[in-house]
Amino acid sequence: MTQAVDVVVIGGGQAGLAAGYHLRRLGLDFLVLDVQAHPGGAWRHTWDSLHLFSPAAYSSLPGRLMPPQPGETHPDADHVVAYLTDYEQRYELPVVRSVRVEAVRRDGEYLRVETDSGTWRARSVISATGTWSRPFVPAVPGRTEFKGTQLHTVEYRRPADLTGQRVIVVGGGNSGAQIAADLVLDTDTDTDTDLTWVPLREPRYLADDIDGRALFDHATARRRALDEGRTDTGGVASLGDIVAVPPVREARDAGLLKAQPMFTRVTPTGVEWADGTHVDADSIIWCTGFRPALAHLAPLGLRGPRGHIPTAGTRALGEPRLHLLGYGDWTGPASATLIGVGRPARDAARQIAQLLR
Structure with missing residues (x-):
């Protein structure tokens, strides 16, 4: 009908x-x-x-x-x-x-x-x-050969699911930074997670006092400028990639969020960089957008x-x-x-x- x-x-x-x-x-x-x-x-x-x-x-x-x-x-x-x-x-x-x-x-x-x-x-x-x-995962060479667990942001729930594992978090936006902070700040388990954080580019933190209201105002100002034929203000992207919410600030200020450059390929046991450096992993979390x-x-x-x-x-x-x-x-x-x-x-x-x- x-x-x-x-x-x-x-x-x-x-x-x-x-x-x-x-x-x-x-x-x-x-x-x-x-x-x-x-x-x-x-x-x-x-x-x-x-x-x-x-x-x-x-x-x-x-x-x-x-x-x-x-x-x-x-x-x-x-x-x-x-x-x-x-x-x-x-x-x-x-x-x-x-x-x-x-x-x-x-x-x-x-x-x-x-x-x-x-x-x-x-x-x-x-x-x-x-x-x-519609989660997006980039076509990194060797990704299908990895023998461990691969998750996307949509599948991650809590640090306890990865207790004692060697985890690589890929992505330097809000989800990547927040999930990385979630893992390194976890105190509910006896065994720490061994984290490697790999943003797709050098992480850019927004000023600590910027929240969602400020981001909305910047986005609105950019749209108004474009509609009126004025110079593009860059909007939110001009401020940075990561909103420094309290857990992210805590992990960053404690030196726990150490960004690594993007690797060149995934191997059956981890990831590898162009200079031959290799990091083993049990799980890879792709915080690479939608x-x-x-x-x-x-x-x-x-x-x-x-x-x-x-x-x-x-x-x-x-x-x-x-x-x-x-x-x-x-x-x-x-x-x-x-x-x-x-x-x-x-x-x-x-x-x-x-x-x-």
């Missing part, structure tokens, strides 16, 4: 919920399709020690401040999941679970959204599937450079009925963050309302 609505939002994480909030305020007929069985998006699947970069008040979706977490300046992932669950219920957002969207196709004046649970015809679609489901989860949009033929779909704001240039939300700065300044997704979600909802009128 095929059902018809004004708008289908694909993805029920933070971006999808922000979109739903604004669509509801505009009185549009919409629904949110989410592949997961429970609210919370990717926050349900992070490592145990992950905390936000910012206090709760600066980590909120539109319309509802995140309450503080008792005993924590920067809330943990469980608190975020509870907040998103409450947000969804408070605004009675029509989220349908568990639904996997398989394809979006043009169908006359509609876009046809095909899923494993039926088909919907929508006059407009917001894709908000994020990146967590790619946007856009396979469901392939039938529309919109894919551009670097796997991105060219957009004007959130609107796809090749299909004005499609908006992309929450994938990064190319779909709105800091739109992959809790605090940053509200404005592009509002803009997308308003543009859709104008289109439908």
Whole structure:
């Protein structure tokens, strides 16, 4: 059976919920399709020690401040999941679970959204599937020959899972630094983890007083400058790669985060550098980022450079009925963050309302 609505939002994480909030305020007929069985998006699947970069008040979706977490300046992932669950219920957002969207196709004046649970015809679609489901691991020579365990950020949970192991953490962004710090600061086990930290380039720490709110302001200023034809400010990337959250600062200041240059190949027992230096390892954790989860949009033929779909704001240039939300700065300044997704979600909802009128 095929059902018809004004708008289908694909993805029920933070971006999808922000979109739903604004669509509801505009009185549009919409629904949110989410592949997961429970609210919370990717926050349900992070490592145990992950905390936000910012206090709760600066980590909120539109319309509802995140309450503080008792005993924590920067809330943990469980608190975020509870907040998103409450947000969804408070605004009675029509989220349908568990639904996997398989394809979006043009169908006359509609876009046809095909899923494993039926088909919907929508006059407009917001894709908000994020990146967590598409972990990226670089094609380093010898990677498939390694006889130990290989994990990506999405699979790491806690230091206890790697107790007594020789671990190589690859990646110098926030996830790489935080997981490396998590391992070297672990005091819950009797046997230490032997860590080698390998950023892809020399680590660049942001100033210790910079948090998520400051990053959002920098991203917004960059977008405003570009829109007005002024010089590119460089945005967040100009400040550094690693937010110095308390555990990262502690490990860095204690001299426990010693960065090694990128190795040239993986061997069956570890990794090797160009000069022949070799380090043995039991596990390698690839904190090497993600790619946007856009396979469901392939039938529309919109894919551009670097796997991105060219957009004007959130609107796809090749299909004005499609908006992309929450994938990064190319779909709105800091739109992959809790605090940053509200404005592009509002803009997308308003543009859709104008289109439908």
